[in-house]
Amino acid sequence: MQELIESASSGPWGIIVGAAFGVVASVLFEDRLLRIRQGTARRARVLRSRIRRTLPEQADLFTLGPLRTSVRIIEGDGTQVIDEQRIRVMVTHRPVEVPDEIRPWIDEVAALQEVRRQRGEPAFWNGPRYAVDGLSIGRSPLSEQPEICLRVRESDYFTFLATQQLDRPLPGGGTLRGRYVDGHDAPVFLRNSFGANAALITADDQLIFGRRSADVGTRPGAWGPSAAEALSRNLDSDGRSAPELYRLMRRGILEELALEPDEYLLEMLSFFIDTELQQWGSAFVGSLRSVTAEELLARRSRGAPDKWESEELRMVPFQIGPVLRFIADGHRTGDLVPALPVVAYMALVHRFGRRAVERAAAKLLRNG
Structure with missing residues (x-):
C-alpha cells in the first residue's frame, strides 16, 4: 500500500x-x-443606507449664487438617472398618529371646507394621502446605481393642511416648527406630502413653467415646475399594492398638460425635502418627442382634467442663461415655489453638464 x-x-x-x-x-x-x-458589497450597501437616513444639516440647503432656498437635496445631482426599476415604495397600512393638541386644527379645516362647499365656493375634499415614514438609499454593488426605498404611512389631505400651520401657536405654548422641526428630523405626522415634480422640455427646446392658481392648497400664485403631483392612496395604489413614483409623475403630466406617456421620455434625477413646510418630493426631467410649445398650448386650450391648478404657462428657451434669469427674477420677487430652482437646475445639469451650468451660473448670477 x-x-x-x-x-x-x-x-x-x-x-x-x-x-x-x-x-x-x-x-x-x-x-x-x-x-x-x-x-x-451587501454590508457596504447597508452601511450607506444607514448613513443616508441621517439628513444633512440645515446649512446644506440648496443655494445657487445669491439664490437661497429651503430645499435640502437628499439624493441626486442631475448627472445620473434614478432608474424606475430601482425604486421601491413600502406602505404601512396604519394611519399617522397625530398629537391630541393638533386634532382640533384638523376639525377646523374640515368645518371650513364644509362651509365653503355650502356657499358654492371652491373647497377641498379630504383625499387619502401618504405621509413619509422614511427614505433609505443604497448603491448597487457594481454600477453604483442608486437603490431607493421610500416608506410611507396612511394620511389624508385635511391632516396635511392642518400640519402646514407650522408657525401657529400651540395650546400649550410654542409652535410646531419650534417644537418638532428646528434642530430635529421632523416626525412623521408633519410629513404628510410626497410630490413628483417635472421640468418638461418641448420638442422645440422650450422649458415649461406654470404659475399656480389661487385655488391650490399651498403656495398659490407662485411659479412652479411644468407639472407637480402629490402621492395619493386612491389614485396611485391598486388595491393594497404599493404606488410607483414614475407612474405618479406620468399621471400628473397627463392631468395637468394632457400629454400621454408615449409622447415624452421621463427620467428621475433627485429626491429632496422642502424644509419650510416639510414637503418631500422628487425631481424629474421630461423631453417631449414631437410636441412643440405652440402645439402644447393649443392642446391644453382644449381642456385638461386639472388645468385649473395652473393659471398660466410660460415658455422659456431651454438654455442655461434664459432659465437662470427666469429663476433669478422670480426669486427676487418671492414668486417661486422653493423646489423650482432645484428641479430646473437638475434639468440643466442633465442636458448641459454640471461644469457648464455651474460656470454659467456663477457668471450670470454674479453680474445680476
Missing part, C-alpha cells in the same frame, strides 16, 4: 492527481472569494 501511494504521488499519476487537486482548490478558493466580495 505504501508503495502504491508513493507511486501515485510521482510520475504520470502524480501529475494527474496534482492537477485535479489544483482545479478543486482553485474552484473552492474562487467560490469563497466570491462569497466574501458579495458579503462585503
